[in-house]
Amino acid sequence: MQDRIQAGRLSFIPVSIFILLINKPCEKYMCKMQAYFLAAILLGVMYAISGCSEQVEMTGTYQQVSGDVPGSSSVIELEDTKNGVWQTEIDEVSFRWSVRDNEIWMHTKTGGVIIGRITDQGFVIELPEVGSFVFHRIR
Amino acid sequence: MTITRNNLSAKPFSSLRELEYKSYQLGLLNEYLRELTILQKKQEILERFLLMCMGAVGTDKSLLLVFDQAEELAVYRRGFAESQIQVLREHALSWGQKHFSRKYIQKDLLPKQVLEISAHQSGGVHEPDLPWPDKTDYIMRWTLDAGCFGFLALGARLDGTPYSDLDRDFLLQLVEILMDSLQLAGSRAEVDKLNNELTQKNKELVQALNQAEKSRENLDRQVFHFKALSDTSRELSAILKKDKLLDAFMLMVLGVLSSRRGCLILYDEQSDKILSAFRGQEAHDPDSLPHSQIKDLIVSLYLSDDHYTDPEYRVQHVKNGQLQSIFPEPGLEMAVAFSLDRERFGIIGLASRLVEEDYSEQEQELLISLTYNFLPALANAYSFETIQDLNLDLGQRNFELSRTIEELKKSHETINILQKARNRVRDLIHTEVSRLQRVRVWDFVFIIAITLLISLPYNNSSPGGISLTPANWSLPDQEVTGIQEAADRFYSGQAIIVDARPNEFFQQERIRDAVNLPLNLFDFMYMVHFAGLDPEKEIIVYGRNISRRYDEQVAFELQQRGHEQVKVMPGGVSQWKAQGLPVKP
Amino acid sequence: MESPRVAGEAMNKSKVYDFGLRALTSKELAFILRLYIGGLFIFASLYKINHAVEFAESIANYQIVPYWAVNVLAVTMPWLELICGLMLVMGFRAKSVTVMIGVMMAMFTVALVINVIKDTPISCGCFSTSGDLISWRTVLRDFIWLAMIVHIYYFDRMLHLENRFLAMLRKVQQ
Numbered sequence: 070m071q072d073r074i075q076a077g078r079l080s081f082i083p084v085s086i087f088i089l090l091i092n093k094p095c096e097k098y099m100c101k102m103q104a105y106f107l108a109a110i111l112l113g114v115m116y117a118i119s120g121c122s123e124q125v126e127m128t129g130t131y132q133q134v135s136g137d138v139p140g141s142s143s144v145i146e147l148e149d150t151k152n153g154v155w156q157t158e159i160d161e162v163s164f165r166w167s168v169r170d171n172e173i174w175m176h177t178k179t180g181g182v183i184i185g186r187i188t189d190q191g192f193v194i195e196l197p198e199v200g201s202f203v204f205h206r207i208r
Numbered sequence: 209m210t211i212t213r214n215n216l217s218a219k220p221f222s223s224l225r226e227l228e229y230k231s232y233q234l235g236l237l238n239e240y241l242r243e244l245t246i247l248q249k250k251q252e253i254l255e256r257f258l259l260m261c262m263g264a265v266g267t268d269k270s271l272l273l274v275f276d277q278a279e280e281l282a283v284y285r286r287g288f289a290e291s292q293i294q295v296l297r298e299h300a301l302s303w304g305q306k307h308f309s310r311k312y313i314q315k316d317l318l319p320k321q322v323l324e325i326s327a328h329q330s331g332g333v334h335e336p337d338l339p340w341p342d343k344t345d346y347i348m349r350w351t352l353d354a355g356c357f358g359f360l361a362l363g364a365r366l367d368g369t370p371y372s373d374l375d376r377d378f379l380l381q382l383v384e385i386l387m388d389s390l391q392l393a394g395s396r397a398e399v400d401k402l403n404n405e406l407t408q409k410n411k412e413l414v415q416a417l418n419q420a421e422k423s424r425e426n427l428d429r430q431v432f433h434f435k436a437l438s439d440t441s442r443e444l445s446a447i448l449k450k451d452k453l454l455d456a457f458m459l460m461v462l463g464v465l466s467s468r469r470g471c472l473i474l475y476d477e478q479s480d481k482i483l484s485a486f487r488g489q490e491a492h493d494p495d496s497l498p499h500s501q502i503k504d505l506i507v508s509l510y511l512s513d514d515h516y517t518d519p520e521y522r523v524q525h526v527k528n529g530q531l532q533s534i535f536p537e538p539g540l541e542m543a544v545a546f547s548l549d550r551e552r553f554g555i556i557g558l559a560s561r562l563v564e565e566d567y568s569e570q571e572q573e574l575l576i577s578l579t580y581n582f583l584p585a586l587a588n589a590y591s592f593e594t595i596q597d598l599n600l601d602l603g604q605r606n607f608e609l610s611r612t613i614e615e616l617k618k619s620h621e622t623i624n625i626l627q628k629a630r631n632r633v634r635d636l637i638h639t640e641v642s643r644l645q646r647v648r649v650w651d652f653v654f655i656i657a658i659t660l661l662i663s664l665p666y667n668n669s670s671p672g673g674i675s676l677t678p679a680n681w682s683l684p685d686q687e688v689t690g691i692q693e694a695a696d697r698f699y700s701g702q703a704i705i706v707d708a709r710p711n712e713f714f715q716q717e718r719i720r721d722a723v724n725l726p727l728n729l730f731d732f733m734y735m736v737h738f739a740g741l742d743p744e745k746e747i748i749v750y751g752r753n754i755s756r757r758y759d760e761q762v763a764f765e766l767q768q769r770g771h772e773q774v775k776v777m778p779g780g781v782s783q784w785k786a787q788g789l790p791v792k793p
Numbered sequence: 794m795e796s797p798r799v800a801g802e803a804m805n806k807s808k809v810y811d812f813g814l815r816a817l818t819s820k821e822l823a824f825i826l827r828l829y830i831g832g833l834f835i836f837a838s839l840y841k842i843n844h845a846v847e848f849a850e851s852i853a854n855y856q857i858v859p860y861w862a863v864n865v866l867a868v869t870m871p872w873l874e875l876i877c878g879l880m881l882v883m884g885f886r887a888k889s890v891t892v893m894i895g896v897m898m899a900m901f902t903v904a905l906v907i908n909v910i911k912d913t914p915i916s917c918g919c920f921s922t923s924g925d926l927i928s929w930r931t932v933l934r935d936f937i938w939l940a941m942i943v944h945i946y947y948f949d950r951m952l953h954l955e956n957r958f959l960a961m962l963r964k965v966q967q
Contacts, residue, residue, distance in 0.1 A: 109882065139739045155732070159739045162731040165672070176672075179761075180846035181710075181728025182922045197711040198724045199737050637963075651889030655876060663872035667845065674845045676868060678861045710854065712914035712926075728850050755853035755863050 127168050129208050131191045136202030145204055147173075226374065233378045236264050237385060244389035248400070250274075253393050254284050257386045261362065262286060264382060265375055267345075269363025273300055276356060287363060300359075346371050348379065352387045356394065360386075433574045436464040437581050444585035448592040450474075454485035457582050461556065462487055464578065465571055469559035471540075474586075475503055477551040506545045506553050516547040523579040525572055526555065542567045546579045548586055680757045683764045686776040691787050694748045694777045703746035703775075706766075708758035717781055719750065720790040727758045730765050746773035750780050823948035826941040827881055830894065833938070834878030840921045841871035851918030855904045873897070887949060895942040902935040 087108055133143035140158025147153045153166040153175060164183075165176045173185040173192050185194035188203075195201040240260045247253045254272055262270045269287030273296075276282065281301050285293060345364045351357040360383060365371065371379070440460045447453045454472050462470050474483040482499060505526070515521040526543040540557035547553035556579060561567065567575075667673040675682075689697075697703040698721075705722040707714045714724040725733050747766055751758040763774045785791050816822065841848040849867035852858055858866055874897070880890040901919070908915060909927055916923050917931050925931075 106883075138736060155735070157735060157739070160735045162735050164731075176844055176847065177729055177731055178846070179728050179730050180850040181726065181730075181732075182847060183729065183732060184924070196729065196732060196736055197726075198714070199733065202736075648889060651886050652893060654886075655873070655880070655890070655893060659869055659873045659876055662876070663869045666842070666872070667868045670843070670845075672843050672845055674849060674864050674867065676865050678864060680860060710850070716912075716914050728847075753853070753856040755856050755858050755860050756850075757860060 127166070127173055127187070127192075129206050131204035132207045134191075134203045134205050136200055138202070143202070144207075229374055233264070233374065233381075236260075237378070237381055240264070240382065241385050241389070244385060245392055247389070248393055248396050250390060250393050250397065251282075253386070253389050254282070257382075257389075258284050258286050261360070261379070261382060265346075265362060265371070265379060266365045266367060267363045268366060271296075271361040272358065273361070274356065274358040275300075346376075346379065348383055350383050350387055352390055352394075356390060429570060433570070433577070436460070436574065437577055440464070440578055441581040441585070444582060445588065447585065448589055450483060450586070450589045450593065451485070453585055453589045454483060455487070457578075457585070458485045458487045458556075461558065461575065461578055465558060465567070465575060466562045467558040467560070468562055470557060472554060472556045473499075473502060474554035475499075475506070475552065483554075502555060506547075506555055509545050510547060510553070513550055516550045516553065522547055522583065523576050525576065526557075542572060542575060544572075544575050544579050546583060548583055548590070552586075552590070678757075680760055683760055686760055686763050686774070689748060689775045689777050691777065691779045691783050691789070694750075694775070694779075695784070695787070695789050697746060698748065703748045703773075705777075706747055706749045706762065707751050708749050708762035709751035709753075710758075713751070718792050719781060719784050720792045722750075725749075725762060727756075727761050727765075730762065734765075734769060741771070743770045744773065745771070746775065747771055748775050748777050750777040750784075752778060752780060818948055820948055820950040823945050823950070827884075827887070827891075827945045827949050830938065830941055830945060831878045831881035834874045834894065835882065836878075837920050838871040838874035838878060841867075842875065844921070845871070847922050848918065851916070851922065854913065854915040854918065855908055856913065857904050857907065870897075881945075888946065891942060891946045891949070895939070895946065898935065898939050898942055902932070902939055905932055905935055 128147050128149050131145045131147070133145070136143075138157055143155070143157045145153060145155045147166055151165050151167060153164045155162045155164070162177075164178070167174050167176070168187070171187045173187055173194075175183040175185065175194070177183070183194050183196065185192040185204075190205040191203065193201055193203045240257075243260075244253055244256060247256060254274060258270045258272050262268060267287075270285065271288050271293065272282075272284040274282040274284070281297065283293060283297060346360075346362040348360040349357070350360065360379075362371075362379075440457070443460065444453060444457060447456050454474065458470055458472050461467070470487055472485045475481075476483070509524050509526065510516050510521065523544055523546045526545050541560055543555055543557040545553065545555045556575070558567070558575070664676075667676070694703070694705065698705050705719055707718050707722045707724045708727050709724075710726045710728060711724055714722075714726070718724070723737075725738065747763075749759040749763045749766070751762070752760070759776045759778065759780075763776050766774045781791060845867050848871060849863050852863050852867055852870075853860075873893075877890050877894050877897070880886060881894060905917070905927060909929060909932055914926050916925055917927050
């Protein structure tokens with residue numbers, strides 16, 4: 070995700086240069102505008118394309134490995150629809166998730182974000198005042 | 209005629225003899241008179257007289273001195289030797305000059321007279337002081353007039369008798385006769401001279417008359433020529449068309465010079481045209497003439513470019529020989545080449561005359577003069593042509609100009625209208641532009657409207673959408689506790705205090721020993737941390753700010769999870785702190 | 794010999810100064826800034842539109858907006874940002890949009906300054922819940938953006954969507 074931001078920020082420069090360059094040669098105003106929009110659309114397309122190739126690989130089921138949790142089992146399941154469920158023995162919490170760079174962002178219903186660090190086996194999340202929870206992928 | 213007698217007495221003629229003698233003398237006188245009057249020449253008369261004298265009187269010596277105008281002396285002598293009279297000659301001339309010069313002056317007083325000087329005296333110097341030769345018996349001085357006088361000297365009579373009165377009378381009468389005849393002869397001579405003079409004068413007069421006649425003829429001719437010239441120039445100047453001019457000139461020339469035929473060829477090198485006029489019995493076809501030859505002939509007459517316009521050389525006579533080569537038919541007898549300028553020149557040719565005469569010098573001169581007169585008229589015609597063309601051109605240009613002016617006026621009007629329109633449009637545009645440029649309130653309205661239009665439906669349809677009304681309004685009322693009450697219950701262990709604010713606020717400042725259960729992580733936190741909490745336990749929730757009532761929402765959530773004893777402490781940390789109760793950090 | 798050299802240098806300096814001034818006030822610079830600000834707003838609005846709840850929390854963190862307006866603001870503000878950003882980039886009604894964006898930015902800056910002074914431990918909330926707490930650096934960044942917007946307002950002239958019409962009008966005007 071950060072890369073995309075960087076890419077977006079960096080591609081801004083050549084685009085603006087391109088637009089400045091077409092300012093002089095193009096006499097007719099419509100020509101300028103068309104070129105400009107073309108560039109903008111191209112940029113957007115490039116941006117979108119670069120964005121689409123994000124890792125969707127986090128989909129799967131993760132087993133909690135460490136951390137205090139009531140009950141024995143604690144599983145987080147990440148679905149393709151960007152919905153996630155953390156199931157413990159007693160309760161389950163659903164959330165929406167997305168991946169940025171090597172972080173997994175879990176958006177709660179009430180407006181919070183838990184940012185987890187992706188590891189080779191899974192990810193690690195940290196709840197404030199509670200502690201961190203390590204999850205390993207099992208599926 | 210007066211006869212002055214000297215020493216003669218008046219005796220009457222008594223005897224018969226005397227009468228016979230007298231009649232004889234008279235007869236002689238008559239005869240001599242008759243003879244002398246026949247003679248015409250003075251010399252002859254004088255010589256005859258001498259003879260007569262000698263014969264009549266009967267002497268063999270006689271001398272006659274004749275003074276002519278006191279300058280010339282003629283001596284007639286008979287019998288006297290030359291030597292004798294030599295001296296006389298010398299003296300006589302001077303005497304004559306001396307004496308008669310005076311009298312010559314007083315011409316009027318000199319009568320015709322005969323003066324007997326002496327008779328019967330021999331030798332010696334007689335009156336008037338002239339050395340008469342010897343043996344001169346009778347001397348007489350006679351004076352006809354100032355121009356003729358003289359002496360008669362006679363010798364002695366042969367018979368020795370002295371000269372009688374009768375003789376003397378006779379001599380006097382004879383001399384008178386001499387004088388008369390001299391006078392007659394003189395008169396005759398005068399008359400002859402006058403006649404001659406007259407004849408001469410007549411001749412001269414006749415000559416003069418002839419000359420006058422000739423002059424008159426000349427003058428007439430000249431008058432005629434001048435009249436012709438003036439007439440031609442007057443008539444020609446009136447004609448402004450070239451072809452008519454050529455025809456008219458041809459006609460005039462033919463009339464003036466009474467020619468039978470004539471032709472006039474005019475070359476215009478500038479426009480490469482040939483004009484010709486023919487008059488006469490046969491008109492040549494202009495194309496049949498050898499134009500280049502004629503042109504070459506004309507050009508050859510003008511030696512340089514200046515000759516074309518030189519007043520002396522402009523009109524030149526063309527020799528007959530050159531003409532024949534061009535007009536082979538028997539025709540032109542006189543031709544004249546003329547040039548207006550370097551590019552316009554021509555030739556006039558005339559054939560034989562109607563009158564049976566050839567063209568004389570004067571006619572040639574006349575033709576040349578006529579041609580000279582013709583040239584200005586030709587120049588005029590050319591100028592007129594040019595003027596006409598220019599006028600036409602000018603008229604056309606004028607017409608075009610007036611049309612252009614009309615169009616210009618119209619365009620000007622159109623321009624005015626367009627300018628006004630442009631100004632109006634420009635003002636309009638100016639207002640439009642400035643209007644467009646300005647920031648308009650309507651833009652904001654528009655933007656906000658669009659935002660609302662898009663955001664609300666999106667929010668409704670999006671999975672991440674939230675309710676627009678604050679959550680608090682849809683919550684049921686919660687129990688509220690005061691600070692002291694909450695503190696009492698907390699410190700007595702009856703209740704737990706839950707901080708519903710986000711973690712950062714919690715960490716910044718919180719009630720000591722409170723538990724953080726942030727609203728935004730409620731689900732997670734509850735499941736992880738609070739799931740095992742006793743539902744009967746009293747929970748006091750605090751945490752609110754102007755933007756959010758965390759405590760109410762968390763309390764509600766707790767109640768939803770089954771906790772019944774949930775209370776809200778609206779005071780929050782600030783009031784807790786104000787009450788002096790412990791806070792962390 | 795001194796004065797001509799000095800004069801030459803002064804001339805050079807003034808030339809540089811003139812060039813710098815011209816560059817600073819050029820419409821090209823304004824255009825670049827406009828693209829940047831527009832892109833910034835568009836980019837910033839994308840996350841917030843999709844995560845309205847989090848944005849509401851961010852707004853609430855500022856503790857300025859009254860509780861009944863927070864959600865409305867959280868729903869409409871990102872769209873406003875997006876639309877303004879788009880219009881700015883397109884150059885449609887640029888001046889008004891610039892004003893609007895400036896107003897928004899000013900509001901943000903004010904809220905930021907207030908919270909920086911109060912030392913509220915919150916994140917800026919501009920792009921996403923990033924985690925970097927606000928500081929004077931954030932304030933500086935906001936002021937820079939504000940200056941850019943001001944520059945855009947005064948000097949931006951190029952490539953506006955309506956400029957076609959305007960250019961034609963101006964040409965006719967001349």
